Amino acid sequence: MPHAIIVVPVTPLRAAPSHKSEMVSQGLWGECVTVLETGADGWVRVKNQYDGYEGWCTASHLETIEQQLFDAPYTYYAPHWVTPVTLNGWPMYIPYGCLLKVPENSKRTVWGSVEVQFEEIHPVEPVAKLQAEQVMRIASRFLNTAYLWGGRSVFGIDCSGFTQSVYKLLNIPLLRDAWQQATQGNTVDFLQEARTGDLAFFDNAEGRITHVGILLNDHEIIHASGKVRIDPVDNQGILHAETGLRTHQLRIIKRVG
Numbered sequence: 001m002p003h004a005i006i007v008v009p010v011t012p013l014r015a016a017p018s019h020k021s022e023m024v025s026q027g028l029w030g031e032c033v034t035v036l037e038t039g040a041d042g043w044v045r046v047k048n049q050y051d052g053y054e055g056w057c058t059a060s061h062l063e064t065i066e067q068q069l070f071d072a073p074y075t076y077y078a079p080h081w082v083t084p085v086t087l088n089g090w091p092m093y094i095p096y097g098c099l100l101k102v103p104e105n106s107k108r109t110v111w112g113s114v115e116v117q118f119e120e121i122h123p124v125e126p127v128a129k130l131q132a133e134q135v136m137r138i139a140s141r142f143l144n145t146a147y148l149w150g151g152r153s154v155f156g157i158d159c160s161g162f163t164q165s166v167y168k169l170l171n172i173p174l175l176r177d178a179w180q181q182a183t184q185g186n187t188v189d190f191l192q193e194a195r196t197g198d199l200a201f202f203d204n205a206e207g208r209i210t211h212v213g214i215l216l217n218d219h220e221i222i223h224a225s226g227k228v229r230i231d232p233v234d235n236q237g238i239l240h241a242e243t244g245l246r247t248h249q250l251r252i253i254k255r256v257g
Contacts, residue, residue, distance in 0.1 A: 003070040004062035005111045006031050009094045013055025017043035023150035025053045029094040032070050051176045063112040074099035076121040086117045095153035127170045132196035138169045142228045162224040172257040178212040185256030194218045198255050202248035211248050
């Protein structure tokens with residue numbers, strides 16, 4: 001099983017081959033992976049093609065595919081908060097934003113021995129320049145999604161999973177973790193120069209970047225903290241909209257795309 005595709009709505013990627021192990025990330029339906037190692041009890045260590053993240057998942061969540069499909073581009077995405085599909089004739093519901101490798105103008109494809117059919121999918125379109133309306137439209141779909149360490153979907157998401165998911169639907173790839181995303185793009189020197197869609201990064205007392213969100217303007221940010229929410233932001237960091245407490249210390253602003 002050198003290459004495979006995920007055929008469940010969401011599969012946990014764990015730090016070790018055990019259901020008790022920490023979930024470090026997730027793989028979403030339709031994402032391709034490279035199998036790096038086979039463990040006991042049906043566990044495999046995989047590398048996600050989209051962001052290069054590695055973790056252990058259950059082999060039964062995967063379908064073996066040929067190199068040609070693995071190399072093919074992601075061409076469509078799931079447009080609804082939950083999008084209905086069929087897998088070998090059986091119904092399934094996948095989360096918003098799953099990227100899909102589907103032939104152009106087709107609502108049917110085959111992944112290995114699995115036949116997949118779609119009711120509605122939308123094409124992935126290149127973005128020449130971030131538009132405020134696009135960022136708001138996509139980001140707002142995640143509002144009130146519960147925070148979940150390692151999460152990458154509307155069923156539960158962490159801070160960098162949220163920013164990655166929004167940018168993914170703008171056809172701009174981000175790395176997985178906040179500190180990795182902070183290495184991308186160009187620095188914005190002052191909060192007052194921020195545009196809708198800029199990424200704001202926040203650090204802890206040791207100076208390590210631990211949080212990221214998407215600036216809506218120079219005084220508001222949408223981010224995953226407890227849940228996906230909109231809070232005030234200033235030159236020092238984020239203020240909780242309800243309590244007024246300072247929750248995150250601003251480190252750097254980056255413009256990607």
